Amino acid sequence: MTEAPAPITHPLQPGQVLDGFVLEERLHQGGMANLWKVHRETPLPGEDFPLIMKVPRIKGGEDPASIVGFEVEQMILPALKGPHVPRYVARGDWRRQAYIVMEHIQAESLRPLLDRAPLPLVKVVEIGIQVAHALTDLHHQHLVHLDIKPSNILRRPDGSVVLVDFGLSRHDFLPDLLEEEFALPMGTGPYMSPEQVQFVRNDPRSDLFALGVMLYHLATGERPFGQPTSVRQLRRRLYVEPIPPRALRPDLPPWFQEVVLHCLEVRAERRYQSATQLALDLQRPDAVPLTARAHRVQRSGLVRRFKRWFLALGAEPEAPASVGAQVSRSPVIMAAVDVQGASAGLLEALRDVVQRLLQTEPGARLACVGVMKTARIGMDELTDAQGRSHHVQQLIALKNWAHPMTHGLAMADGRLTFHVLEAPDAADALIEFAARTGVDHVVMGARGSSALRRYLGSVSTQVVTQCTCTVTVVREPPLPGTAATA
Amino acid sequence: MKTALISDLHANREALTAVLAHARAAGVDRFALLGDYVGYGSDPAWVVDQVRALQAAGATVVAGNHDLAVARGPSPTMNDDARAAIEWTRERLDAEQLRFLGELPLYVVRDDCLFVHANAFDPAGFAYVQGRLEAMRSLHATDCRYTFCGHMHEPMLYHLSGTGKAGDFRPQPGMPIPLLPNRQWLVIPGACGQPRDGNPAACYAVFDHEAGDLSFQRVPYDVDAAAAAIRHAEGLPPALGERLAQRLLLGR
Numbered sequence: 001m002t003e004a005p006a007p008i009t010h011p012l013q014p015g016q017v018l019d020g021f022v023l024e025e026r027l028h029q030g031g032m033a034n035l036w037k038v039h040r041e042t043p044l045p046g047e048d049f050p051l052i053m054k055v056p057r058i059k060g061g062e063d064p065a066s067i068v069g070f071e072v073e074q075m076i077l078p079a080l081k082g083p084h085v086p087r088y089v090a091r092g093d094w095r096r097q098a099y100i101v102m103e104h105i106q107a108e109s110l111r112p113l114l115d116r117a118p119l120p121l122v123k124v125v126e127i128g129i130q131v132a133h134a135l136t137d138l139h140h141q142h143l144v145h146l147d148i149k150p151s152n153i154l155r156r157p158d159g160s161v162v163l164v165d166f167g168l169s170r171h172d173f174l175p176d177l178l179e180e181e182f183a184l185p186m187g188t189g190p191y192m193s194p195e196q197v198q199f200v201r202n203d204p205r206s207d208l209f210a211l212g213v214m215l216y217h218l219a220t221g222e223r224p225f226g227q228p229t230s231v232r233q234l235r236r237r238l239y240v241e242p243i244p245p246r247a248l249r250p251d252l253p254p255w256f257q258e259v260v261l262h263c264l265e266v267r268a269e270r271r272y273q274s275a276t277q278l279a280l281d282l283q284r285p286d287a288v289p290l291t292a293r294a295h296r297v298q299r300s301g302l303v304r305r306f307k308r309w310f311l312a313l314g315a316e317p318e319a320p321a322s323v324g325a326q327v328s329r330s331p332v333i334m335a336a337v338d339v340q341g342a343s344a345g346l347l348e349a350l351r352d353v354v355q356r357l358l359q360t361e362p363g364a365r366l367a368c369v370g371v372m373k374t375a376r377i378g379m380d381e382l383t384d385a386q387g388r389s390h391h392v393q394q395l396i397a398l399k400n401w402a403h404p405m406t407h408g409l410a411m412a413d414g415r416l417t418f419h420v421l422e423a424p425d426a427a428d429a430l431i432e433f434a435a436r437t438g439v440d441h442v443v444m445g446a447r448g449s450s451a452l453r454r455y456l457g458s459v460s461t462q463v464v465t466q467c468t469c470t471v472t473v474v475r476e477p478p479l480p481g482t483a484a485t486a
Numbered sequence: 487m488k489t490a491l492i493s494d495l496h497a498n499r500e501a502l503t504a505v506l507a508h509a510r511a512a513g514v515d516r517f518a519l520l521g522d523y524v525g526y527g528s529d530p531a532w533v534v535d536q537v538r539a540l541q542a543a544g545a546t547v548v549a550g551n552h553d554l555a556v557a558r559g560p561s562p563t564m565n566d567d568a569r570a571a572i573e574w575t576r577e578r579l580d581a582e583q584l585r586f587l588g589e590l591p592l593y594v595v596r597d598d599c600l601f602v603h604a605n606a607f608d609p610a611g612f613a614y615v616q617g618r619l620e621a622m623r624s625l626h627a628t629d630c631r632y633t634f635c636g637h638m639h640e641p642m643l644y645h646l647s648g649t650g651k652a653g654d655f656r657p658q659p660g661m662p663i664p665l666l667p668n669r670q671w672l673v674i675p676g677a678c679g680q681p682r683d684g685n686p687a688a689c690y691a692v693f694d695h696e697a698g699d700l701s702f703q704r705v706p707y708d709v710d711a712a713a714a715a716i717r718h719a720e721g722l723p724p725a726l727g728e729r730l731a732q733r734l735l736l737g738r
Contacts, residue, residue, distance in 0.1 A: 064647075064648075064649050067648075067668075068647065071668070071669075074664060074666060075663070075664045075666060078662070078664065079661070091664070093667055094666065094667055094668035095667060095668065098668075172658070173657075173658040173661040173663075174655075174661070174663055175643060175645060175653055175663065176653070176655075177645070177647070177653065177669075179653060180651045180652065180653050181647065181649070181651050
C-alpha cells in the first residue's frame with residue numbers, strides 16, 4: 001500500500017509552490033473556496049492562458065457539503081470543453097491539498113447587475129440569449145448545471161458568457177456523488193427549480209427555470225419566489241405562482257412575460273423543452289406566440305392556489321432518463337418553405353416529412369420559415385405599405401401550409417412559430433437563421449424544374465453545403481412513368 | 487502507468503485477442519487479470535497460455551471460481567452447464583496448465599489496489615457484489631483505495647465516501663472517470679469473454695495511475711467466429727454448445 005502524501009496544514013502563502021504551481025496572490029475569498037492567481041514553475045508549451053487555483057475552505061473537516069461539492073467539480077470540469085467553460089488544467093490530491101487549477105476567465109460576473117435591476121429590456125434579453133446559448137452547449141455535453149445564477153455567470157467584454165462552479169452539477173456519464181449524500185434539496189434557494197426541490201438532478205429544464213428566475217429579477221428588480229430559508233418555503237414554488245412581471249413593470253412587453261413565465265412553469269414538461277427553443281424566442285420576439293401567460297395581470301387566486309397546493313402534496317416530478325435523452329428528444333426543426341414558388345406536390349411532400357419528424361420527437365419545436373426577397377441595392381420598389389402586406393401574405397400562406405399538420409399534432413404552447421425573413425438572397429437568409437437560432441435539423445424542398453434550377457441556382461444545395469446542422473432535402477415524388485424517361 | 491483490467495475471459499480466444507490488441511493500442515503497459523480464464527468458451531488451452539505469458543511479463547493474475555473448479559474438479563454448487571463445461575475443459579488442458587490454474591492466488595495487493603475475483607470480504611467464497619450493500623461490505627473489508635474485481639459480468643462502479651455513503655454507477659464506455667483519492671472505489675470492468683448485458687462486445691477497463699482516471703471500454707470482436715467455435719467444439723454436448731453460442735451472440 002502506498003503512503004498517503006503528508007497533508008499541508010499551514011495556510012497557503014504567496015510565493016509558495018504547490019505541485020509545480022507558484023501562488024501569486026489571493027484574488028478572492030469566498031464562502032466555500034478561495035481563488036489564487038498562479039503560474040507554472042516551468043511553463044507548459046501551448047498553455048498560453050492565465051491560470052487560477054481554486055482551493056476549498058474546509059472548516060474543521062466537518063463540512064461534507066463543501067467537500068463533496070468540490071469533489072464533484074474536480075470530477076466534472078475535466079469532462080467539459082468549449083468557449084462556455086473555463087479550461088481545466090490540474091487537480092490536487094485531497095489527502096495533501098485539494099485544489100483545481102483552471103483557465104482564469106478575465107471577466108466580471110453578472111452578480112453586480114442585480115443591484116442595478118431593473119435593467120433595460122434590451123440588456124436583459126441580450127444576457128438571456130447568451131446564457132441560453134451557453135446552456136445549449138453544456139446540455140449537449142450531457143451536463144446539467146443546477147446552480148445557474150448571476151454570480152456563476154461570467155460575461156466577457158464581447159458579451160459571450162462563461163459558466164463557472166460545477167459543484168452541484170450532474171453529468172450523465174460520471175457518478176453523481178451528491179445523489180446519496182444529503183437529505184436536503186441542493187441548489188441556491190431563489191433559483192432552484194421545483195423538481196430540484198423534489199430531488200431530481202438530471203433534468204436540463206431545471207437550468208431553464210433558474211434562467212427564468214434570473215431574467216425576471218433583472219427585468220423587474222424583484223425575485224419571483226423571494227429568498228426562501230427553509231424547505232417548506234422552497235416548496236411554495238410548487239403551488240404559488242410568481243406575480244406576473246408586467247404587474248410589477250407594466251412597460252415590459254407581453255412577449256417577454258410570455259417567455260419568462262414559460263421558463264417558470266412548475267412542471268418541466270410545460271416549460272421550454274430546450275435552451276435552444278428559449279434562445280429562439282428571445283431572438284425573435286415578434287414570432288413568440290402569446291398565450292394566457294402573456295396577459296396575466298395578477299397571480300392566480302386562493303382557490304386555484306389551494307388546488308395546486310393540494311395536488312403538489314404527493315406529486316412526483318417526471319424526470320427524464322438522462323440529460324442527453326432530454327436534449328436529443330427536444331430538437332428545433334426548421335421547415336424552410338417556399339410557399340409561393342413550390343408546386344403543390346412538393347409542398348405536400350415537405351409537410352409529410354416534417355410531420356414524420358415531429359411524430360418521432362415529441363419534444364420537438366417547429367419553426368416554419370419563408371423568405372421574402374428584397375432588392376439587393378437601393379430602395380425597394382414596394383412602398384412600405386405594400387411590403388407590409390406582402391409580408392403578411394407570406395405569413396398567412398405559411399400558416400395555411402402548416403395547418404393540416406399542426407391540427408393533427410396539437411402543437412400547443414409555443415412549440416410552433418412562423419417567420420418571414422426579408423432578404424435579397426434566400427439561401428443566405430436561411431443559413432443565417434439556422435445558425436443564429438441553433439436549429440438542429442433543416443427540412444426544405446428541392447427546386448423541381450431543372451430549367452429553373454439552371455438559371456437561379458439551387459438554394460438547397462447552398463444550404464446543404466453551408467449549414468452546420470443536419471439538412472434534409474425533400475423532392476416531389478415523380479409521376480408514375482416519368483422516372484424512366486427523365 | 488496504465489493498467490488494463492480484464493476479467494471473466496472464459497476461454498474466449500476471439501474476445502481476448504481483440505481486447506489485448508485494443509489495450510496495447512491504448513498505451514497500456516500493465517495487465518491485471520481478474521479470474522475465470524476458462525469455462526463456457528471453446529479455447530481454454532490457448533487462453534491459459536496467454537495468461538501465463540502475460541504473468542511471466544509482469545501481469546497481476548488472480549484465481550476465479552471456474553479456474554479452481556477446473557483445477558480441482560467441479561463443486562456441487564455449480565449449475566449443470568457450468569459443470570459440463572468444466573469437465574469438458576479439464577480434458578483439454580495438460581497437467582502443467584491445470585497446475586498453473588490451481589496455484590493462482592485468490593487476491594493480490596499492490597500500490598493501494600486490491601485485485602480479487604469476487605469480493606474482499608470472502609475471496610474464497612465467491613459471493614457476488616450485486617449491489618451497494620455487498621459493495622460496501624467489500625470496501626469495508628479492505629484498506630485499499632481501489633478494489634478491482636470481476637465475477638459479475640456487467641460493468642459497474644461503486645464508491646464509498648468518507649462519511650460512509652455508498653453510491654453506484656453504470657458506466658458509459660470510453661469516458662474517463664476520475665477516481666478521486668478521498669473515497670474508496672470498487673471497479674467491475676465487466677466480462678471480456680462472456681458479456682451478459684445484452685451487448686455482445688467484450689468489456690474491460692483501463693486505469694491510468696498517474697491521472698487517477700478510469701475508463702471502461704467496449705471492444706467489438708468476431709462474435710460469430712467465437713460462437714461457431716463453441717458450437718462445433720468436439721466432445722461438447724451439441725445442445726450445450728448451441729446454448730453457449732447463443733449466449734455469446736446475444737450477450738446474455
